[in-house]
Amino acid sequence: MAQAVEEMPLAPAAVAGSASTAQLSVIPLRGLPIVAAVLAFLVAAIAGNWLWALDFLHVAGGGLWTGIDLFVGLVVGPIIGRMSVPARVEFSSRFMPKMVLIMPTLVIITLASGLQLSRNLGDLAVPYPNHWWLVASFIVVGVMAVIALGLLEPANLSVLFELKKPRPNGQLIGKLMRRFVYTAGITGLMQIAILVIMTRIATW
Amino acid sequence: MVSDTSRALPPVTQTAVASMAFVIAGGIYLAAYLPHQPEVVLPSVLISVGAVLLLVAGSMLLRLRNFAWDRFFQVSGWALVAYLVIAGLIEFVLLVDQTRGPLLTLMTIVLTVFAIDIPIVLGFSVARYQELPSSSPI
Numbered sequence: 336m337a338q339a340v341e342e343m344p345l346a347p348a349a350v351a352g353s354a355s356t357a358q359l360s361v362i363p364l365r366g367l368p369i370v371a372a373v374l375a376f377l378v379a380a381i382a383g384n385w386l387w388a389l390d391f392l393h394v395a396g397g398g399l400w401t402g403i404d405l406f407v408g409l410v411v412g413p414i415i416g417r418m419s420v421p422a423r424v425e426f427s428s429r430f431m432p433k434m435v436l437i438m439p440t441l442v443i444i445t446l447a448s449g450l451q452l453s454r455n456l457g458d459l460a461v462p463y464p465n466h467w468w469l470v471a472s473f474i475v476v477g478v479m480a481v482i483a484l485g486l487l488e489p490a491n492l493s494v495l496f497e498l499k500k501p502r503p504n505g506q507l508i509g510k511l512m513r514r515f516v517y518t519a520g521i522t523g524l525m526q527i528a529i530l531v532i533m534t535r536i537a538t539w
Numbered sequence: 540m541v542s543d544t545s546r547a548l549p550p551v552t553q554t555a556v557a558s559m560a561f562v563i564a565g566g567i568y569l570a571a572y573l574p575h576q577p578e579v580v581l582p583s584v585l586i587s588v589g590a591v592l593l594l595v596a597g598s599m600l601l602r603l604r605n606f607a608w609d610r611f612f613q614v615s616g617w618a619l620v621a622y623l624v625i626a627g628l629i630e631f632v633l634l635v636d637q638t639r640g641p642l643l644t645l646m647t648i649v650l651t652v653f654a655i656d657i658p659i660v661l662g663f664s665v666a667r668y669q670e671l672p673s674s675s676p677i
Contacts, residue, residue, distance in 0.1 A: 362617060374624065381632055443625045450632050459573050470571045477563045484657050485556035489664030492614065496665045507668060 366436045377444050381451050389455065392448035397533065400441040401526040407434075408523025412516040420505075424498060427512075431495050438483075446476070458536060465539055472532045479522050479529075487518040548603070551663045554596040559656045561589030566649040569642060579641050586648055593652050596659055607669035615662030622657045626650035 380388035411430075415423055453459045458469065490511040497503045497511070565585035569577050630650055633643060 374628070377628065378631065381628075381635055384635075439621055439625065443628055447628045447632050450629070451636070454574065454636050466571075470567070473567045473570050477567045480563060481556065481560050485552070485559060485660060489552065489661055492661055492665050493668055496610070496614075497668060500670075504668070 362435055363432050366433070370436060370440050373440055373444060377447055381447060384451070384455060386452075386455060389448045389452045392444045393452050396441050396445035396448065397529075400438070400445050401530060403438070403441070404519070404526045405523045408516075408519035408521075412519050415512070416516060423512075427494060428498050431491055434491065435495075461539075468532055468536050468539070472529065472536070475525055475528050475532065479525050482518050482525075483522055487515060487522065490514040490518070548667055549599040551596050551599050552660055554592050554599065555656045555659045555663070558589045558592035558596060559653060559660070561585050561592060562649045562652045562656075565589065566646065566653075569645055569649070572642075573638075574636070576640060576642055579645060582645055586645055586652070589652050590648065593656055593659075596656075600659065600663065605671055607666040607671060610669045611662040611666035613662075614665045615658035618658035618661045619654070622654040626654040 376388070377392060379385070380392060415426060418426065453469070461469070494508055494511045494515065497508050562585070565582040568582045568585065571577075630647060633646055638646065
């Protein structure tokens with residue numbers, strides 16, 4: 336997939352003329368009330384120890400997080416790499432800002448509800464060797480966090496700000512998009528490990 | 540106006556990401572012991588190294604002269620708000636679950652370093668590619 340990105344570097348002239356880049360909003364402000372409502376629901380579920388709500392937030396949030404990561408890393412990423420330059424810019428300028436809001440929200444509702452749920456269900460108190468499954472999930476999530484926050488998200492934001500410039504640097508965008516596609520693919524594969532661990536924990 | 544892409548900048552991102560990796564490793568060690576109180580020497584060392592690396596990244600950042608500070612603060616400001624909310628929610632879960640003592644102290648430090656590391660990484664990553672009014676040295 337990175338090969339495809341490499342084959343089609345963004346030409347500055349092609350990028351500069353795009354109408355969508357001029358209107359680009361890095362954070363879609365209209366989405367913030369939805370994020371606030373979801374977080375308020377999360378706080379209420381934790382404070383009230385609502386088992387159904389915690390289960391819902393963990394399963395729905397985790398499912399969406401995993402699904403989106405896999406879909407973007409293994410399906411959308413390679414497709415973007417093979418798109419024409421103007422189509423790639425058009426798609427990225429509309430897609431990336433939404434990801435800036437959606438992914439951190441999904442991550443926090445999954446992690447916070449999961450921690451509380453595991454306390455309520457007694458999963459945290461499970462002795463070894465089964466406890467290793469929990470530790471394995473912490474390690475996979477930790478490594479994913481470092482990759483996503485240290486490499487993927489900076490590349491995502493840098494591309495967005497580059498697209499906002501009157502004459503974006505096509506070479507830089509190409510380099511950052513390669514990093515984005517690689518890291519999205521790696522975190523997508525690590526999500527498969529999370530699926531195995533979580534289904535194992537749910538059925539022990 | 541000059542593009543910043545060819546300018547040599549100190550390894551702020553790498554240092555802040557290393558800091559993040561150390562505190563996350565310490566946090567994983569602590570979380571592996573929940574709901575019991577863990578042995579705190581190893582996680583304390585990991586978290587201390589992470590905190591020192593954060594200070595190093597911060598000092599390297601503060602020594603930059605010709606830098607797109609407006610863009611840095613724009614990005615890192617939003618990121619700080621977001622990650623303070625995220626860290627605050629995890630701290631809230633720990634408090635609701637009656638986590639106390641050295642475990643709570645260490646987890647609070649982990650979350651604080653984490654919530655400061657990410658805005659630095661994001662802000663620096665974006666600002667380093669912004670155009671500057673002149674091409675004077677760092």
